[in-house]
Amino acid sequence: MTSTPAGMANAYVASDDVMLDPEDAALLARRERVLGAAYRLFYQRPVHLVRGEGCLLYDADGNPYLDAYNNVASVGHCHPRVVEALTRQAATLNTHTRYLGSPVVAFAERLLATFPGPIDRAMFTCTGSEANDLALRIARQATGGTGIVVTDTAYHGVTAEVAAFSPSLGPGVPLGAHVRTVAPPLDGDGAAFARRVAAAFADLARHGIRPAAFICDTIFSSDGVCADPPGFLGAAVEAARAAGALFVADEVQPGLGRTGAAMWGFMRHDLVPDLVTAGKPMGNGHPVAALFGRADLVDGFGRRARYFNTFGGNAVSCAVGLAVLDVIDEEGLMDNARETGARVLDGLRELAADYPAIGAVRGAGLFIGVDIVGEAGPDAAGAARIVNRLRERRILISATGAGANVLKIRPPLVFGPREADHLLTVLDDTLSETAAPSSV
Known part of the structure; x- marks a missing residue:
């Protein structure tokens, strides 16, 4: 079997001695x-x-x-409710968000209703990579810093910026000088994890790098899955905020009810992120993703920078996303x-x-x-x-x-x-x- 970098064991490729049809x-x-x-x-x-x-x-x-x-x-693959929503909207109208239309507004309202009150803004993208890239832009503007802390085998996406803090992509994708990694809390020891996060931000400070964000997938999927005890993540988030960083919850993997305890993985830890990113499961295979955050952060960014995504938030994607939410609720x-x-x-x-x-x-x-x-x-x-x-x-x-x-x-x-x-x-x-x- 062809060898793969650590953390990429799922990339099993065909070897020469395997017979294929x-x-x-x-x-x-x-x-x-x-x-x-x-x-x-x-x-x-x-x-x-x-x-x-x-x-x-x-x-x-x-x-x-x-x-x-x-x-x-x-x-589920090819869920008839989702397929019907996609085909109906595709046969009616599909445009970007620069025109006034109801699907993107309805989808945003429906999603935001699943979050704690402080999170009251949504911005749509096509992929989780784009959403995490956008989260980094907002965090940098809000904090004035660039420093990022992630876990040792984290995966957050494939844009140039996001790949630079996705160590699971392997040694061929070097981490940025503004990135520090910490061992994941596989043992569920939240206090020890918080100490590692604090030390990582302190090391950034020693090198003259101001903090921007602590970002983690709240089920730590690429690190080997860290789930229990509920609440262990809180101390690390406090440590990051004490250093002046925002907490970004990457919900691409644990979101949409997957953990069984709540709609979003961070909710198991009784905390409220500054920014949340989501993707993949939102569209049941259709490319739908988003960023969610507090108004002061999202609007503050919007007043200083234009943001537009041709396909993010298009009418078909939003119809699909609404159907996915319906199925999760009704089934x-x-x-x-x-x-x-x-x-x-x-x-x-x-x-x-x-x-x-x-x-x-x-x-x-x-x-x-x-x-x-x-x-x-x-x-x-x-x-x-x-x-x-x-x-x-x-x-x-x-x-x-x-x-x-x-x-x-x-x-x-x-x-x-x-x-x-x-x-x-x-x-x-x-x-x-x-x-x-x-x-x-």
Whole structure:
């Protein structure tokens, strides 16, 4: 298997010794010829997908795969309510936000109603990368600083500015001189995490760099998933603010009810960010993203700088986003995330008692990380074997973390008890082949 940088264990690419169907092999060759080396595929034997429905994805031969990974299709692949909203609005009108129109206003109002009162402004983009880029611009203007603190394996996007504080992209994307990284709170020790954040800002100050922002994905997905105890993040946010920085909650991964406790991941920690960014799941696969913040910050930025995004907030995107919110509410998907997620977590902890290869199990709702360990510590090769063998059994998950050894389970929110039990059963079978059961 082709090697990948730490934190990019999910980029499993085809290796020379893996046999592919002739048609898939030809498609892979065409892909590599036109897309180049930067694009990576999941799994040693890539999956050629042609259709999706709910929690299932189908290959070119019609075989179903249980999707336990794709949070972008948050309310399920090709949800008919979302498809209908998209096609209806696309057949009616699609324009940018420089004309007076109701979809963007209605979408903003609906979203802001899910936030704590101090957050009362929305700005729309197409991607989470754009939203985080915009958050940085606002933070820099508000603070007069440039310094940023992130976690060691953070991922926040791919624009030039945002890639410079996304260490998970690997050594080929160097961090900016204004960036400091801190170890994530995998152990849930909020006080220790806060000390690391404070020390990072102090180091910036020693180098004459004024602070701008502390930004984190509030489920710490690229770091290996840090969920508990609720509230552990508060001390680190206080430390950042004491240093003069804004707190930016990156909700692209944990947002839209995924943690099962609230609409947004930061709410589990009983705090109010200065700025919030969201993306991916807002459009169920359609490119929708946004920034949310306090009026003083957003309006202060707007009075000094023009902001316009041709596609951000367009009528079709907003119609899609409104439909996603309707489905989350009407189908009780936040409750489902909480209940089904607890079922998966319980089952994984039962498996951990039988298989010493399973270390810590962490998660909230339908966002779960499972450490795979060996005698020498984190076992990236073992995690890769499990991920690829599950793929052969038509279950799709991935892996994450600095050690490339954390199984990443993050299915659509419609993933229910039946799907959970099937995942656990097949994982048990897979572990019985790839890891020796405990004798205890």
